[in-house]
Amino acid sequence: MADKDSHFDMAPPPQPVKKLGLGVRAVLQIVFAILSLVFIYYLAFTYQTRKDLSERSDFTVSEATENLLRSSGVMDREEPIKIIAALRKSSPHYSRLRPVVEEYERLSKGKVKLEYLDPIRDKDRAFEIQNNYGDLLADKLFEDDIFIIDARKGASANSVEATEDVTSHLRYLPASSMVISRTDINNQRRIVGYQDEDLLSSMLQSAIEGKPRIMYLVEDKSDLEVTAAGSPLQVIREALQKQNVYLLPLKISQVDRIPENAEGLVIVAPEYDFEPKEIEVLESYWKRPSSAIIAYLNPTTRPVNLRAFLRKNGVTPRDDRIIRTRHGRTENQVLATFTVGAGLGVNGSLEMKSVPFEGRVGSLEVREGAEDLVANRIQAYSLIETAPDFWGETDYKKANPKYDDDSDYSGPLSIGAAVIRGNANSDNTAPNISKMIVLSTSDFLDPARLGNEQLDFVKNSTYWLLGREELMGIGPRSLQRRKLNLIKDDIKFLSNIVLFFIPVGLFLVAMFVWNIRRA
Structure with missing residues (x-):
């Protein structure tokens, strides 16, 4: 048995595994760590x-x-x-406005170039911009935080001559115009919101378009002063200017035809009726492709011919006042809701929001889906409707009015409507349709009564009329403040946590880790 086992050879002893030296392994680890960091940086940058x-x-x-x-x-x-954003880092608007304008550069994929400038710290660059844009935009550019939007092209891109071709594609936007302030109970002005995106997008659109659009105001039918401070007409003019639309006065009694460059016609608080010849001028413009009409009515007047024109197009102003009674008191501040409007999108982000309309408000009869309108390719839609507990009082001059089922109009009632003339469902004819916005009141345009929601409606409806639906729905954003009331003991407790417990806790964790590694 021993002889038999002797024929087997002994297995060779195991060879030691060759390992890389400690130094080589350390070098490889460092190299791979650097390559990993470079790869992560590349992914993050790309x-x-x-x-x-x-x-x-x-x-x-x-x-x-x-x-x-x-x-x-x-x-x-x-x-x-x-876009040149001249924002001081010490400005209270800096932390709010800079991240918003940076989004424009990021989302444009290189088509919008943002230059940030602190005119206090970089005075050389500020003087250079002053020399390049001072004569074109303003004499004192840096009295406020500002945005300069430069959409010039071709030979005019670097021109300093104040020609129409150069200045029409430049916009100057002070940061102070983006701020929404209100007076609090202590009679102090506080910032309650920003309309930064709203104005930046509007100015960007107007800089791209260049030459402003023209809308005409029928001035010989109203007693309102166009240039008077605080006038409703001034409110409309300023709102339209921010949309690159100039509102020019027009006496319809002196023209045979609305000018060809008219993007729209504005009628505000008409005190006097239109003559038959003037109605013909209005009808002729309404039948023009891509025409647009804004009519903010005065509930105290009864322009018969204008009323007939509106009724022919599906909207009839009624001779009433919208009121309600609560706790034995009559209220004429109307609470109304912006409707979906059959999906037109006129109300944008305002849809289903309820806001008060102050002043005199009448109701509108909106004949949605009426056969005679459909036959003439006219569609009328209600845009703003009152709460159900309001009614249209026809005998509004008497004291303590009460609802009469025979003569009054029950709620909800329409106070705003949109009208479309033409085939809006075809891609070929949709750009040529005519549009009209009708409101039964113009009192809401008084600066003392005008709210942000009503102003947003004016802007959104104008965008819709002019075919700028891509800008609808951009509204101001409110600031949210939270007040934390702390008594003296709470402040002392928080101070102890910050100054003692957190540092001691970090020290104990560090000692624990050190002790484990030492063992």
């Missing part, structure tokens, strides 16, 4: 994204602005649009 972690997404722009930045007017440009 595929970067931003996340708005604020509670209400305060720094995320709306879909309307994204559509504007993706539109052909931006994407088809050869030269990028320049």
Whole structure:
């Protein structure tokens, strides 16, 4: 047995595994660590994204602005649009406005170039911009935080001559105009919101378009002063100017035809009726392709011919006052809701929001889906409706009015309507349809009564009339303040946590880790 086992050879002893030296392994680890960092940096630099972690997404722009930045007017440009943001770091608006304007550059994919400038710290660059834009925009550019939007193209891109071709594509926007302030109970002005995205997008659109659009105001039918401070007409004019629309006066009694360059016609608080010849001029314009009419009526007057024109197009102003009674008192401040409007999108972000309309308010009869209107390719839609407990009082001059089922109009009642003339369902004819906005009141335009919601409606309806639906729905954003009331003991407790417990806790954790590694 022993002889038999002797024929087996002994297995060779195991060879030691060759390992890399400690120094080589350390070098390889460092190399791979550096390569990993480079790869991570490359991915982060190439595929970067931003996340708005604020509670209400305060720094995320709306879909309307994204559509504007993706539109052909931006994407088809050869030269990028320049936005110069002159914001002082010490400004109270800096932390709010800079992240918002940076979104314009990020979403435009290089078609919008943002230059940030602190005119206090970089005075050389500030003087250079002053020399380049001072004569074109303003004499004192840096008295306020400002935005300069430069959408010039071709030979005029670097010109300093104040010609129409140069200045029409430049916009100057003070940061103070973006601030919404109100007086609090202590009679102090406080910032309650910003309309930063609203104005930036409007100015960007107007800089791209260049030459402003023209709308005409029928001035010989109203006693309102166009240039008077605080006038409703001044409110409309300023709102339209921010949309690159100039409101020019027109005496309809002196013309045979509305000018060809008219993008729209505005009728505000008409005191006097239209003559038959003037109605013919109005009818002729209404039948023109892509015409637009805004009619803010005066409930105290009864222009018979104008009323007949509106009724022919599906909207009839009634001779009443919208009121309600609560706790034995008559209220004429009307609570109304912006409707969906059959999906027209006129109300934008205001849809289903309820707001008060102060002043005199009458009701409108809106004949939605009427056969005679459909036969003439006219469609009327209600845009603003009152709460159900309001009614239209026809005998509104008597004291202590009560609802009469025979003569009064029960709620909900329409106070705002939209009218479309033409085939809006065809892609070929939709750009040529005529549009009209009718409101039964103009008192809400008084600056003392005008709210942000009503102003948004004026802007959204104008966008809709002019075919700028991509800008609808951009509204102001309110600031949210939270007050934390702490007594003296609470403040002392928080101070102890910050000054003692947190440092001691970190020290103990460090000692624990050190002790484990030492063992």
